[in-house]
Amino acid sequence: MPLYFDAALPQIPADRIKPMARIWGGTSSMRKDQCIDCISKGLANPAQVKVAIDGLEPWQRNALALIKRMGGVIDSHNLVVSIMMSGIHLPLKYEYRNSVIDPLFRKGLILSKNSYNPGSLSYSYGDNLLYSDERLLAQVGFPEIQPLNLSPIPEPGNTLVRRSSTVTLDIMGILQTIEKIGGLRLTQSGDVRTNDEKKVRKAMGWDEKGVEIDGFFFPDLIAAWVGAFRYSDLLQLQDNNHLFVKESPEGFALRPFSEQVRLLMEGLIRSNSWREMPTDNYYYYGIGRRQGRLALTLALSALPLDSDAFFSIDDFDQAVFDHIGEHFTLGAPPDPPYIYSKTIQEKKQIMADWRVKLRANWLKQERPWLESAFTTWLYFLGLVELAVKDGRVLGFRLTDAGKGAFHPELLTLNRQAETKILSADQPAWVVQPNFDIIAYLDRTSAPQLAFLERHAERTQTHPHTANYRLTRESVYRGLESGTVLADLVDGLKAGAQTELPQNVMVELREWASLRERIVLRRSVCLLEFTSTEARQSAAKSMSGREVGDRFLLFEQKPENLVWPAGFKFDPINYACSLPKDLSVTEHGRIHLRHALQDLITADQLTQWAVSVSASEWQLTAESVSTQLKIGRKITELFGLLRDRSVHSPPPLLEIALHSWAGKTYQVELDSVVLLLCPQEQLFSAISTSPTIKPFLKGYLPPNLLLVDVNHLESLRLQLNWLGCFVSDQLRILPLS
Amino acid sequence: MNQPVLHENLSLIEVADDLILDDLYADPRMAQYLLTRLSKTVAVVAPGQVDALLLRLLKSGHTPKVLEA
Numbered sequence: 001m002p003l004y005f006d007a008a009l010p011q012i013p014a015d016r017i018k019p020m021a022r023i024w025g026g027t028s029s030m031r032k033d034q035c036i037d038c039i040s041k042g043l044a045n046p047a048q049v050k051v052a053i054d055g056l057e058p059w060q061r062n063a064l065a066l067i068k069r070m071g072g073v074i075d076s077h078n079l080v081v082s083i084m085m086s087g088i089h090l091p092l093k094y095e096y097r098n099s100v101i102d103p104l105f106r107k108g109l110i111l112s113k114n115s116y117n118p119g120s121l122s123y124s125y126g127d128n129l130l131y132s133d134e135r136l137l138a139q140v141g142f143p144e145i146q147p148l149n150l151s152p153i154p155e156p157g158n159t160l161v162r163r164s165s166t167v168t169l170d171i172m173g174i175l176q177t178i179e180k181i182g183g184l185r186l187t188q189s190g191d192v193r194t195n196d197e198k199k200v201r202k203a204m205g206w207d208e209k210g211v212e213i214d215g216f217f218f219p220d221l222i223a224a225w226v227g228a229f230r231y232s233d234l235l236q237l238q239d240n241n242h243l244f245v246k247e248s249p250e251g252f253a254l255r256p257f258s259e260q261v262r263l264l265m266e267g268l269i270r271s272n273s274w275r276e277m278p279t280d281n282y283y284y285y286g287i288g289r290r291q292g293r294l295a296l297t298l299a300l301s302a303l304p305l306d307s308d309a310f311f312s313i314d315d316f317d318q319a320v321f322d323h324i325g326e327h328f329t330l331g332a333p334p335d336p337p338y339i340y341s342k343t344i345q346e347k348k349q350i351m352a353d354w355r356v357k358l359r360a361n362w363l364k365q366e367r368p369w370l371e372s373a374f375t376t377w378l379y380f381l382g383l384v385e386l387a388v389k390d391g392r393v394l395g396f397r398l399t400d401a402g403k404g405a406f407h408p409e410l411l412t413l414n415r416q417a418e419t420k421i422l423s424a425d426q427p428a429w430v431v432q433p434n435f436d437i438i439a440y441l442d443r444t445s446a447p448q449l450a451f452l453e454r455h456a457e458r459t460q461t462h463p464h465t466a467n468y469r470l471t472r473e474s475v476y477r478g479l480e481s482g483t484v485l486a487d488l489v490d491g492l493k494a495g496a497q498t499e500l501p502q503n504v505m506v507e508l509r510e511w512a513s514l515r516e517r518i519v520l521r522r523s524v525c526l527l528e529f530t531s532t533e534a535r536q537s538a539a540k541s542m543s544g545r546e547v548g549d550r551f552l553l554f555e556q557k558p559e560n561l562v563w564p565a566g567f568k569f570d571p572i573n574y575a576c577s578l579p580k581d582l583s584v585t586e587h588g589r590i591h592l593r594h595a596l597q598d599l600i601t602a603d604q605l606t607q608w609a610v611s612v613s614a615s616e617w618q619l620t621a622e623s624v625s626t627q628l629k630i631g632r633k634i635t636e637l638f639g640l641l642r643d644r645s646v647h648s649p650p651p652l653l654e655i656a657l658h659s660w661a662g663k664t665y666q667v668e669l670d671s672v673v674l675l676l677c678p679q680e681q682l683f684s685a686i687s688t689s690p691t692i693k694p695f696l697k698g699y700l701p702p703n704l705l706l707v708d709v710n711h712l713e714s715l716r717l718q719l720n721w722l723g724c725f726v727s728d729q730l731r732i733l734p735l736s
Numbered sequence: 737m738n739q740p741v742l743h744e745n746l747s748l749i750e751v752a753d754d755l756i757l758d759d760l761y762a763d764p765r766m767a768q769y770l771l772t773r774l775s776k777t778v779a780v781v782a783p784g785q786v787d788a789l790l791l792r793l794l795k796s797g798h799t800p801k802v803l804e805a
Contacts, residue, residue: 476799511799517752518793518800522786526743526774538740548775555805558744568739574783575745599743599780603771630764 003072005043005133008111009036012119020108020119023052039108043135053139056107062088063104065143067132070270070294073113076101076121076128078291081328085295085320087146087302101130109136142409148302148319152309153395156387159310160214160379164257164401165441165449167382169461171260172453174225175234175249177203183244184226184235191273192230192243197222210278214463215391216375219278224377225264227274232267250481253450258404261381265405268377269293276372288330292366295324296373300383301406303398310387310395313374317367325358330369334358381405429468431492433501437468444495451491454478470504475511485512525554525561526599527569538567572598577643584641586650588619601644608637619653621660634661672697673707675715676730692718747781748774749789749800766792 009017014032021027021035024042042048053061066082067074074082080100083089089100101121104110111118113129121128177200178184184196201208201222210219218224229235229243236246252260268274272290299320303311327333337354339347374393378384383402387395398406428444429437429452437456439449441464449466452458455478456468478488489508492500527542529535532549541564544552554561558571572578578601581593590605592615608627609617628634634657641649649657659665675696677683683703686692695711695718707715719726751757754776760766761773769789771780781789786802793800 472799480802515799515801518756518798519750520781520786520790520793520800520802521748521750522802522804523745524748524805526746526748528741528743530738530740534740547778551774553748553778555803557805558742569742570739571742571744573744574747596741599746599772599774600783603780604782607768626764627768630768632768 003131003134005108005111006040008115008118009039011115011117012111016105016119019106023055023108024048043133046135046139049135049139053136056109058144059083059088059090060104060107060109061140062086062144064109064132064136064140067110067130068137068140069143072134072137073129073131075287075291076112076130077287077327077333078294079130081291081295081324082143082298084324084327085145085298086143087323088144143298143301145298145302147304148299148316150303150311150315150319152307153312153315153387154310156310156389156395158389159385159387161385161399162214162379162382163441163463164382165444165446165466166461166463167380167401168253168257168260168446168449169441169453169458169466170380171225171264172249172253172449173204173458173461174200174222174229175245175252176453178226178229178235178243179245179249183238183242184230186241186243192226197226200226213380215388216379217278218376218380219276220274221380224268224271224274227271228264228267228377230267231270232263234263234267250450250454253446253453255446256404257382257446258401261383261401262405262408264381265297265377265383269297276369276376288328289369291328292330292369293373295320295328296370297406299323300378300398300402303406305403305407308397310385310397312395313371313393316396317370320370321359321362321366325362326355328366329361330365378402426495427497428495430498431470431496431500431504433503435470435504435507437470439466439468439495440464441466448495451495454481455483455488455491470508472511472514475508476515479512479515485509488512521555523575525556525558527552527554528599538564570596572596574598574600580644580646582641582645583647584645584649584653586652588653588656590617590619590641591615592617604640608640619657621656624657624660628661634658673709673712674700674730675705675707677703677705682724747783747786748778749781750778752777763796766796 012020014035017032017035017039018026018028018030021030021038024038026035026038030038042052053064056064063079063083066079066086070078083100090103101110105120110130110132112121113131121130180203181196181199184200185193187193198208204222206221208220210217211221212218234246234252235243237243255263269290272287275289299316326336337350339350342350371393374384374386374396379386381401382399383405384396385399386393387397426443426445428448429439431437436459437452439452444452444466452466452468455474456470457474458466459469460467475488479485483491485508489500489505526547527538527544529538529550529552535546535550535552539546539552542552543556544554547553563569578598579596582601582605583591583593585591588609589612590609592601592605594615605611605617609619609623612618624634624637627637637657638649638654655665675686677686680703683705687696687699687705692715695708695715697706697708699705716726749757749760749770751760757773757777757779761770761779766789769782769785769792771782773779790800790802
């Protein structure tokens, strides 16, 4: 569904919608319906939208760009913080939230997702989602961020940075694991199932609490990246409860590195479940963290691009505070003090005191979070190089990947250069005779890494090397993904620093030839002739390959096959249901009425039943149990019979089949003499009589008594004495 | 059957050596997926069972080539 304003406009009160129409040429004398019409027509006209966008103030246009960056929908407070961080805004009034948001409403640039009141904010704070019309956003570019005024620090001695190939390997590793476990299942509330998270964590060998990476503690890596994948473009939701890997991990590795990390960074900004600091237990819903991450990335975008200088964390932190400190905390946003009815001097003092207090709180709470952001996801993704002293981060600079990620507007320019570097086939690994490959990460390009991931098993990753092993399975997997043997060998040779060992070459050829020994064809067309002669005659004018005595195999789709003029055939399509041409008796005799003989039914029946003739089979306990013993289910047989029988299988046969499959049905059978007492009074008198009781074995409700055959004559005498008329035959009703 | 029959969307297994197919038919766990043997080296695979057969073949140490057609 496109995000358009049109459906929400009628819900907006007249006094709110009139100012919104002005940008589209509306006037205050217009009625509400005329205003709606005016806005809808304006938005539908790209030329008019362009004029409207060009006429906006820079900060308004920038607000739209920020909304676009977040995918068209943004939390109201997130928008406020982003606008403040961009440094492009109106001079602030006391009620800063309204002074930022309300003009955008009045201009008709944003609406609230609240369907009852789309024309204004319902709350001054909260998870109040705002959106803009897609047609407006289509004509704005990237957000503009005023550069931060930071002075470089001297080049530090000790720095840490993650190599792009190491980052790519980690990301691919997680994606491959998600792919291997068949995707991530979601709970009813939409969270990733804990069990699936555990599986990924176990496969990656990462502790639940966190992992030390180059001396920095990264809490719960899996939660962080599963969340990031989920909110990036890498996983696809199916049936509302299952996330699948959208693009193959190897395909992902072929994207320019800055694009890879930018995708994950954008996903992480939107993710609310993971927290940078394990001790951060206060902010369950993560709204503050998301605001903070977006503001942080905007601040990093404000660093000079043409510089390789390091900046101090202290200076950076101060600059971020100066921009957003009055509007943002990880918890609830700060409330300005009450200054009405105060003198100007008093107001100034109150505000100054408030700012001092804010800064003190910031240093306790937001500053440690900011440092953690640097040492966790910014470092892990290779976006920053950190200057470290005594285990503390003193400064940082953006890596090339960081510059690319924080400036997506440069991605088109960078892509060409990056692709050029990546596609180089330089020697990057050594293939050993024991099939191990040692890849030197400083020399391995992303396509080369993707190549190794596709054809070999990664066994270990170190900071500077990654170890792989060529196995029969890994080579098979690679060949199945579309590589031919010659390309595999060429790729290995191109990346190898030395000649490929001869035994490896021999074994690769052997593995490839083994794959040719059995071929599974998922969907072919097969033309069956009545005789070998008929096929030979027809084959002269057809492209199919001969199979057996009477068949021609075609690898094309039926619609692409060209038949000789006048050639006629009967089609059987196995992708559709086959006709119901079986009849089944209570005794398990199956009769196949051949309208058109297919190539599966007779053999399917022969698996479950004994073939009696060309068109008859007999189900037996033995024939059925033979199939069950190899692990097949009786439901398969029921499925076959139900799908293909003219009538449902007889209930008695169903009982027999279930019994043969191990289900127990208990019945009781015995020879008894019954005494039927139709009258209740008589039944009660006899069944409770001390005289007659010894002649009886029991009763069947409601009126049958079971007689002990040894006392049959004694009972008869007693009944005669009672004066009962004793009939020798029960009145039995026939079964319907 | 008076005129030819076109069997569409049929799954097949094709082997390089007829002994391979003999072995597969001799293994009941494998044979459950195999239906009509069209020739010494080609057999029909039960509809919808290609992936199950593939899994079974891989478990048995085979590395079959899988083609869409």
